[in-house]
Each structure stands twice: as C-alpha cells, then as structure tokens.
Amino acid sequence: MREPGFGTRCVHHGDDHGSHFGAPSPPIYQTATFVATDAALLGRREHASPPGYDYTRVDNPTTHAFESHVAALEGAEAARSFASGMGAIAAVVLHACGAGDHVVCVDTVYGPTRAFLKDYAARFGVDTTFVDGRDPADFAKATRAETRLYFLESPSTRVFHLQELAAVAQIARDRGILTAIDNSWASPYFQNPHEHGIDLVIHSATKYIGGHSDVLAGVVTGDARRIRRLQLQEGVLLGGVLDPFAAWLLLRGLRTLAVRMERHQSSALHLARALERHPRVHRVLHPGLPSHPQHALGQRQMRGYGGLFSVVLEDTEREQALTVANALRYFGVAFSWGGYESLCVPVEFPEYGGRWGLRLHVGLEDPEDLLADLEDALRA
Numbered sequence: 194m195r196e197p198g199f200g201t202r203c204v205h206h207g208d209d210h211g212s213h214f215g216a217p218s219p220p221i222y223q224t225a226t227f228v229a230t231d232a233a234l235l236g237r238r239e240h241a242s243p244p245g246y247d248y249t250r251v252d253n254p255t256t257h258a259f260e261s262h263v264a265a266l267e268g269a270e271a272a273r274s275f276a277s278g279m280g281a282i283a284a285v286v287l288h289a290c291g292a293g294d295h296v297v298c299v300d301t302v303y304g305p306t307r308a309f310l311k312d313y314a315a316r317f318g319v320d321t322t323f324v325d326g327r328d329p330a331d332f333a334k335a336t337r338a339e340t341r342l343y344f345l346e347s348p349s350t351r352v353f354h355l356q357e358l359a360a361v362a363q364i365a366r367d368r369g370i371l372t373a374i375d376n377s378w379a380s381p382y383f384q385n386p387h388e389h390g391i392d393l394v395i396h397s398a399t400k401y402i403g404g405h406s407d408v409l410a411g412v413v414t415g416d417a418r419r420i421r422r423l424q425l426q427e428g429v430l431l432g433g434v435l436d437p438f439a440a441w442l443l444l445r446g447l448r449t450l451a452v453r454m455e456r457h458q459s460s461a462l463h464l465a466r467a468l469e470r471h472p473r474v475h476r477v478l479h480p481g482l483p484s485h486p487q488h489a490l491g492q493r494q495m496r497g498y499g500g501l502f503s504v505v506l507e508d509t510e511r512e513q514a515l516t517v518a519n520a521l522r523y524f525g526v527a528f529s530w531g532g533y534e535s536l537c538v539p540v541e542f543p544e545y546g547g548r549w550g551l552r553l554h555v556g557l558e559d560p561e562d563l564l565a566d567l568e569d570a571l572r573a
C-alpha cells in the first residue's frame with residue numbers, strides 16, 4: 194500500500210474511530226488525576242495492560258495524542274510537550290547541561306533563548322558561546338572539552354540565517370555533542386531536521402502548529418530514551434507541562450497544517466517578490482528568494498518556506514517604520530506569528546547600516562489584499 198503523504202498524516206494520524214463513540218475529534222481529558230480501581234496499580238498504570246494514566250503532570254491521554262501526532266510528522270520516535278516554546282527550549286538546555294558545561298548557539302537565535310542561555314543558565318554555571326553559524330566550521334572552532342550542546346535555529350526569525358544541518362550534526366557526532374534546533378519557522382511541513390542528523394527538534398507550537406493565535410505551547414521531538422528523560426525530569430520536576438485543553442486545540446491545528454503552510458508559503462513569496470522591486474525597499478530577507486545568500490542551501494534542506502520574512506526599508510528611521518506599521522490595515526502590529534492573520538513588527542537592522550524595516554507574518558487573507566495594503570502603507 195502507498196505510504197500516506199504529509200497532508201493525509203496531518204488529517205488521519207491517531208484515528209481511533211472504535212473509541213469515543215466514533216467521534217473524529219477526541220474528547221478532552223480535562224482532569225488532574227486518574228482514580229485507580231486497584232491500589233496496587235497506583236503509580237504503575239503506565240506499565241499495566243492496557244496502559245493507563247496516573248497524573249496529568251506525568252502524562253495525559255489528550256496531551257499524549259498531540260505528542261504522538263507531532264512525533265509522526267517530524268519522523269521522530271517520541272515527543273514531549275511543554276506549556277510554551279520557551280518551556281521546551283529551557284527544558285532542552287537543562288536536559289543537556291549541568292554546572293561547568295558549555296553551549297555553542299547561533300547569534301541570531303530567538304531573543305528569549307539568547308537571554309536564557311546568556312543570563313539565566315550562566316547563573317547555574319552553564320557558559321555559552323554565540324557564533325554566526327552560517328559556516329559549519331564556526332561550531333567546531335567554538336567547541337571546548339566541556340561543550341555539551343549545539344543550539345541551532347534555521348532559519349532564524351529576524352534576518353533569516355540558515356545553518357547547514359547535516360554538516361553541523363556531523364561535527365557534533367564526531368565530538369559526542371548533542372544537537373538541538375528551533376524548527377518553528379519551517380514547521381514540520383517544510384523541514385524535518387532529524388533526517389539531517391539533528392538529535393532534538395523544538396517547536397514553539399504557539400506558531401504554525403497551533404496556527405490560530407489562541408494557544409501557547411512548545412514541543413520537543415527525538416529518540417524515545419531522551420524524550421522519556423525530558424518527560425520525567427524537566428517535565429515532571431519543573432512542571433511546565435501542557436494543559437489538556439491546549440493539547441486539544443493543537444490537535445485541531447495539526448489537521449490543517451499542510452494546507453495552511455501552502456498558503457503561507459505562496460502568499461509570502463508573492464509579497465516578497467513584489468516588495469523586492471519596490472523603490473522604498475532596500476532588501477527583502479526571505480530564504481525563498483534567489484537574492485538570499487543561502488538560497489541554495491535552503492533548497493537542499495527544506496521542502497518550502499514559511500510565511501515570515503523581513504523587509505529592510507531604504508533610508509528609513511524608526512519613526513518612519515512606525516508610520517508604515519501603523520498605516521497597515523490587515524497586518525496587526527503584534528509579536529508572535531504563525532496564526533491565520535497577518536502581523537508585523539517594526540525592527541532595526543544593525544547589519545544593514547542601522548536601517549529600520551518590518552518583520553511581516555503573511556496570514557491566510559487574499560494575497561492581493563495584503564499587497565495592496567503594503568503598497569498603500571509604503572506611500573504613507
């Protein structure tokens with residue numbers, strides 16, 4: 194039989210029509226605990242037959258269904274969910290490192306990830322070196338005897354730098370170092386880093402996996418042994434676990450992931466190409482444009498492109514970037530991205546002569562409406 198494609202797996206993974214009276218959407222197990230029918234089973238139901246649950250901080254049927262779905266889409270053995278993307282990122286760093294250990298991280302990483310490594314983890318004796326990372330040798334050069342973790346984010350989400358995943362994974366493997374990547378931008382639909390040898394894949398599920406700007410969540414995929422440790426240590430002991438209702442919303446989001454990503458991709462590329470020709474635009478930073486310096490690498494290791502990119506404006510100061518942002522009708526000025534609606538944030542680009550511009554998330558609206566909106570705002 195034909196192996197089901199990605200879209201089919203989004204829709205049908207975990208189908209269990211024999212249970213729940215045939216409801217295609219599974220119930221939400223909104224419960225903190227699970228009563229045992231026999232005291233001897235308490236705390237051991239995971240190993241019982243059929244397996245059961247004890248306490249939602251450890252595991253819950255609804256969060257488990259979400260985790261199993263994401264693991265399948267990333268091609269991983271297992272997944273563990275957290276209450277937010279940062280919960281997942283912090284868990285991975287604490288899983289990999291203890292006092293005296295060292296991390297190599299890309300310098301364009303998500304701001305709070307950088308702050309966690311630089312300021313917070315440092316308090317517990319974990320030191321981090323930030324590297325450019327566009328050359329895999331940057332990782333080898335920064336490695337010390339105490340290096341335990343390479344932290345990647347490819348593409349990054351302001352200037353959209355890429356790392357060569359297979360090459361960095363090989364450097365890490367040769368030295369016994371763990372690799373983790375923030376894969377939120379591409380989503381599992383466009384990039385599966387485990388295929389390139391990366392050990393742990395992290396998503397801010399708040400973004401594309403949820404897709405509706407109505408839930409905060411994070412998830413990590415990897416081999417069953419590591420994910421089990423993330424569950425029993427960083428999950429159970431730190432307690433930043435996913436709520437069953439949030440997991441149910443995420444399951445709903447996953448069913449439409451493939452179609453949403455296609456639309457985000459095509460609309461964002463349409464806008465990026467048009468903006469690249471606009472006289473007020475200095476540069477468009479989008480890995481899908483041939484003008485992106487790492488376009489060829491992106492084509493090799495991704496199957497497509499997310500809907501988030503940046504526009505560096507010509508001769509623009511902060512005030513003018515704010516004026517453009519405020520003139521937009523359909524792009525809400527807000528942090529976050531990955532939902533159905535278009536959003537933007539004004540951004541400074543020190544690497545482009547201190548120019549200002551906008552980071553745009555292209556939502557599911559009609560692309561021609563979004564383009565007209567941007568053209569009008571750029572006239573403002």
Ligand SMILES: *Cc1c(COP(=O)(O)O)cnc(C)c1O
Pocket residue numbers: 277278279280303350375377378397398399400409410411529
């Ligand atoms: C939003 C975001 C995060 C953090 O996710 P939360 O769910 O907000 O904690 C991590 N990485 C990237 C690239 C993000 O955009």
